[in-house]
Amino acid sequence: MLETNRLILRPMDERDVNAIFAMRSDVDVMRFIREPQNRDESANWVKLVSSRWEQEQIGFCAMLEKLSQEFIGWCGIWRLPETDELEIGYAVAKQFWGKGFATEAALKFLDYAFEKLENEKIVAVARPENAASRRVMEKLGMRYDYTGEFYGFELVHYSIDRDNWRLRNMKNFR
Template identity: 65%
Template sequence: MLETERLFLRELKESDTDAIYAMRSDKDVMRFIREPQNRAETESWIQLVSSRWEIDKLGFCGVFEKKSGKFLGWCGVWRLAETKELEIGYAIVKQFWNRGYATEAAEIFLQYAFENIKPDKITAVAEPENTPSRRVMEKLGMNFVKIAEFYDRELVQYAITEKEFLAQRREERCVEGKSPDFS
């Protein structure tokens, strides 16, 4: 389980199906991801995600509010089919948009991935018009790489290296008046 000040992230469970289905069937949430899904497609997705964790410790976690335990969305890392690079992705339930949850969840997941999987870099892709997702990528310190075809459509790609990620975290600690951890 991963934790931040406001959130905890854990592997998805069968008991999360109703909340995930509600989110994945919402056309506003799914607008830039894919078509809204029916319940059977959602159940298959949860099984796929669970199996990925067992195989290579990559996949999605549910994002939950610490205080209430409410399901807020999902966040995770997997391999891009086109390049085999690690990609981070996230989606938040509509009623919780614009509260910084996607950025907070993605940041702790980037930390997890860099510490445990040790990739050279992690990428993210989005529809060019998906301004909220692009803002999350930029807040994470990711840099624009290119526009290219991913998932059978043209998307923008951003990326961050471990070195860039760690440098940004040190910078943030200094701005907050905390001593940087140079370990």
């Protein structure tokens, strides 16, 4: 379980299926991710992104607003199958868009990946036209690398290495 100023990030389980289904069936939320899913597919997705905590310490967390305990979205790290790099991923339910929640959660996962997993480089991918996601990557301190095929889509690839992550944290401190 991870905590930020406004959020609790905890591993997902069955109790999140309703909220996840609401998001994964929403065409606006899914526009730049994949085809919307039904309830069974959403439940399977929860199992999938929860299946690697034990062996690899990676997976997706439910993003909950600390005070209201409202479900905001998901955020976590996964391994990009095409390059075997650790990637960061996030999505936010429509009513919470534009409040900086994705950046807040993703920053915490960057710390987790660099500090706890002692990884040297973290990447993120998105559809080229997904300006909101790219803006989050830039706020994280990530830089655009190239456009390539991932998960069967043409996606932009961003990354940040350990040195730049340290630099970013120092700047913020000042």
